[in-house]
Amino acid sequence: MxxxxxxxxxxxxxxxxxxxxxxxxxxxxxxxxxxxxxxxxxxxxxxxxxxxxxxxxxxxxxxxxxxxxxxxxxxxxxxxxxxxxxxxxxxxxxxxxxxxxxxxxxxxxxxxxxxxxxxxxxxxxxxxxxxxxxxxxxxxxxxxxxxxxxxxxxxxxxxxxVSESYFPIQGVQKDSSVIFVGARGWYKNFTLAVRTLNLFPYLKLTIVGGGALTPEERALLEECIPGRYEWLGRISDSGLNELYNKAYCLFYPSSYEGFGIPVAEAMRSGCPVVAVHTSSIPEVAGDAALLVKGATVDAFRAAFTQLESQALRKKLIADGLVQAKKFxxxxxxxxxxxxxxxxxx
CATH class of the missing domain: 3.40.50.2000 (Glycogen Phosphorylase B;)
Structure with a gap:
């Protein structure tokens, strides 16, 4: 051939x-x-x-x-x-x-x-x-x-x-970081993510990739979650795997994806996922993520409230590891x- x-x-x-x-x-x-x-x-x-x-x-x-x-x-x-x-x-x-x-x-x-x-x-x-x-x-x-x-x-x-660089790290210390990966414009709903975290003062936002923060984005972050965010820029697979392992969850509020690789990466790392039940996301996430019906602050607030349950978190992590094996x-x-x-x- x-x-x-x-x-x-x-x-x-x-x-x-x-x-x-x-x-x-x-x-x-x-x-x-x-x-x-x-x-x-x-x-x-x-x-x-x-x-x-x-x-x-x-x-x-x-x-x-x-x-x-x-x-x-x-x-x-x-x-x-x-x-x-x-x-x-x-x-x-x-x-x-x-x-x-x-x-x-x-x-x-x-x-x-x-x-x-x-x-x-x-x-x-x-x-x-x-x-x-x-x-x-x-x-x-x-x-x-x-x-x-x-x-x-x-x-x-x-x-x-999904790269084999993503996997659970034994004995990792969990923290309160919510991971947002990739582009932030248009249908990615970054503004909704920030406004949602405004309602959960014990969580911080870790922003990966997507280019440097714009002045408008920084203004929004300072207004809603001052002192509770960081932008890391582009990092390696191994670095992102460590972030997923430590994180409270991956927050993926996008309204449209052709596939949505970060969802599968997070699940493969043992990280709970909050996303929207739209486009290809249900194909990738299956029943192993918290999927809301529409991208709204109210819907995301309800999902994050559910995620406070340790029993649910453990189930999402276990189901996610199984689901990620499909890819x-x-x-x-x-x-x-x-x-x-x-x-x-």
Missing amino acids: KLVIDGIIESLQNNGGCTVYFNQFLSFLQQDKKVSLTYIRFFPVMGENVSLHDANCSLVKRDQRFLERWRDVDTSQFGDDIIFHSTHYRLPTRNVRTVTTVHDFTYELYRKGPARWMHSWQKFRAIRNSDLVICVSQNTADDLMRFCPIERDKIRVVYNG SWEKCYQDTLCVYQELME
Whole structure:
């Protein structure tokens, strides 16, 4: 099997869900000697965040062309007996077997204007011209049929995984920190999270990633929970695992997710989760999290009040450890490999 991966994602983001997905997937792929892997890296990059091992991967370096992110990828040097898979909704210049992964429909739901038009144009074009389309959850597959209907038999649901870097640490001392991970804008409902914690003076908010706090965010934090918050920026998997192990809970108030990796990470670490029963979150959390019906302060207050029960906390932790076992990057790899193999038949 000859596989060509278009690594344009490294030129579009320094880190993020798509980067994590392909980095984890490729780590397994490069150990599979039955696959001939070629990875195309476009320069300049925002960060070489996809790890490559020269022994098991042929790296092709290319300079970016004008408007590179929107252009098709020249695959003429690789022949026609390849499978092409882009890290971000691009197509090959030649008629070869093509797979596209769809992570979510946040642009279609929450963006407006030219940014949405261009993103959707590129995404929909890739979806319609791919032989098979991978969706990272059933909810994403349902959204695909809503925004860009195609033949259902072209869709394959392959769940994201969770790094083995997340696990319970024996004897860890619990604290009163509530973890908020990732982006904070739009549908992520950061404001609701802060206003909820205003009602629980014994808790503090630990903010991970998502870029530096804006002046508006700092003003909100100072108004609602002064002296009870910290922003840690981007940290390693091992560092985040330690935070989850110590934490009171993960607070994930997002109104929409294509998958929601932090939910699975927290559960795998033995950390209770408070989230919203929406989009893909119920698929990931199952019955192992406190899921509210709507993203409101009143709903979250009720959930945090429930979480004061030690019996409930113990049950959520135990159920979460079981639920998280359903998701692994190795399974994601094996399921994706099955998609490739379908195209070889």
